[in-house]
Amino acid sequence: MHGQPTPRSPAAGGNDRGRRLVDYLVLARKYRPQTFDDVVGQEGVTTTLRNAIAAGRVAHAYLFSGPRGVGKTTTARILAKALNCEKGPTPDPCNTCTFCTSITRGDDMDVIEVDAASNTSVDDVRVLRDNVRFAPARARHKIYIIDEVHMLSRSAFNAFLKTLEEPPPHVKFVFCTTEPHRLPETIHSRCQRFDFRRISTADIVRRLQQIAKTEKAKADPEAIHLIARSTKGGMRDAETLLDQLLSYSGGKVTTQEVEDALGALPRRDIFRLLDHLADHQADRALLIVHRAIQDGKDPENLLHQLIDHTRSLLLLAVCGADAGLVDETPEDLKELDRQRQRFTVDGLLYMSQVLWGTLRRVKESSQSRLPIELALVKLAQGDGLQPLAELLERLQALEARLGASPAPPQAPSGPSPHPTADAGARGGAKERPSPPAPITVPAATEAETDPERLAEERSRLQEEAAAHPVVGKALHILQGIAINREK
Structure with missing residues (x-):
């Protein structure tokens, strides 16, 4: 029949394709570390474990804590291979013997991996506790790897305490968790804890x-x-x-x-958006956000990008590029260094505070777009992004005028309203009152030292300082002005 594809039986070419699908391993499993040397970014942990195995000082219980995907369960498996390898115990398992290969496949009878998230009850722990007393089927040690151990119930932990404190000599426990603070102190005190860090x-x-x-x-x-x-x-x-x-x-x-x-905004658009904020171009900044959301970008993800970008600018402004605190490509680092010169540290702090507050509002609101638009308009106004020079110069100029202004003219010495006390103070000497000398004060000085004028200017500057992100610094100068006035 022409025009119809010829059906292929599963026994023909479809079998090979199906076999390839069955045999395929995802990259995370295919390239899973098989020795301590293969573990990336956890040198402190692997070195300690290697030395403990070589010296015969392996503890009966370990607690591996850290973020997800950093090698906790992988390291636990490598430890099991190192202890049960035919050539061991050895810090360098061969990965060719029966024990090593079965642990790698995950079907070794004496290495039991337990998912605590689905085995949380006290009955599950009692079954595990009863099986602990049996000797290994063929290996040197029976090793229990309990993942997400923080999911166990309080009663399950209590049922496990005695076994954990005094396990049989052939048993080793490795607990893995992303939330060590949820474990009872009685568990912490019975384990050697290793903290896995985020990989650079x-x-x-x-x-x-x-x-x-x-x-x-x-x-x-x-x-x-x-x-x-x-x-x-x-x-x-x-x-x-x-x-x-x-x-x-x-x-x-x-x-x-x-x-x-x-679902991320292109980096070049992030740079353009920050440049528009520096140029007070709220309309162009909003247009970038509008197009991003129209393209299906997540507003919350967009905010995270802006926060990360602002953090990079802040670290460059405070520490410089040589500090190595910013993980960027050389091209982006060069562009960041250019852009950070458009902002002050105070402005970047203000921007970070506004963006963090907006992120909280986005999470709490059903209108995720509006808080972002309001924040961008607020930042584009520029009150918090501009240098403090203008405000501080005005405050410091006011303080300088108060400090350098001539002393208020003294009243001419005339008859004392209290002649008895005045005469006593002068030792009874009788002085002739002198005519008051003429006082010449420029008009500007009178205005600068006029209490009402100073009070008005001080009040106005206080309002501007309170609206500025660096309120503390501004108010500190204002307090100094008040002290000078009292003097």
Whole structure:
């Protein structure tokens, strides 16, 4: 029959495609570290564990805490391999013996991984506690890796305390959690705790570049850097996002594709938006936001981008580019250095405060767009973004005039209203009253020292200072003015 595709039986070419789908491993699993040396960004943890294994000082219980996707469960698995390897215990498991390969596959009988989020009850812990007393089936140690341990109930923790305090010699516990503060102190005191930190952007970039090279994929350096920054120190999230983008792009990842996947505003538009705020062009800033939201960008994500951008400007303004506190590409760093010269530190602090307040309102409001537009109009007014020079100069000039102004003219010495006391003070000497000398005071000086004028100017400057982000500094000078006036 012409015009009809020939149906293919599953036994023909479809089988190969199905087998490839079944055999495919996501990048986060395919490139999961298998030795302590492969773990990225946790040198303090891995070095301590290696030394403990080499010295035979392995504790019976460990607590691995830290953000998600930084290597807690992976390190627990490597520790299990190091303890049960046929060539061990060794800090460097071979990854070829029966024990190592079965742990890598996740089907080893003596390495039990428990998801505490789905096994939270005291009955689940009692079953685990009863199984602890049995010897390993074939390995050297029976190792329990309990993930998300903070999800256990209070009664489950209590049922586990005695076993955790005095476990059998062949048992090791590794607890993994993202919220260590939710664990009872009785659990903390029975474990050696290791805090896993967020992985630096540079380490994630190097890892992703290595994966892309191994996968024979092409990725723009800016795209890799954007992926690394967006995951906030989580290696697994970065690998997952790279995997998704490789599937989407067919092996070529560009910056535009990363921005589309993240729902992020292009960086050049962020720079343009901040320039419009510096130029008091609220209409152009609002137009950028309007187009972004029309394109489906999330307002909350947009605010996070603005906050991160303002943070980079603030760190550059305070610490400089040589401090290395800003994770940016060389091109973006150069552009940031140009833009930060348009703002003062006080202005950037004010902008950060406004954006953070707007973020809270966006989360609480059903009208997520309006708070952003109000904030941009407020920032474009420029009251908080302009240098403090004008306000401080006016305040300091007022203080200088008060400090340098001539002393108020003394009243001419005439007959004392209290002659007895006055005479006693002069030792009884009788003085002839002298005529008052003429006082010549310029009109400007009279205006500057006039109490009513000073009170009006002080009140006006107080209002301006209160509206400015650096209220404390302005009010401090105003207090000095008040003290000088009293003197």
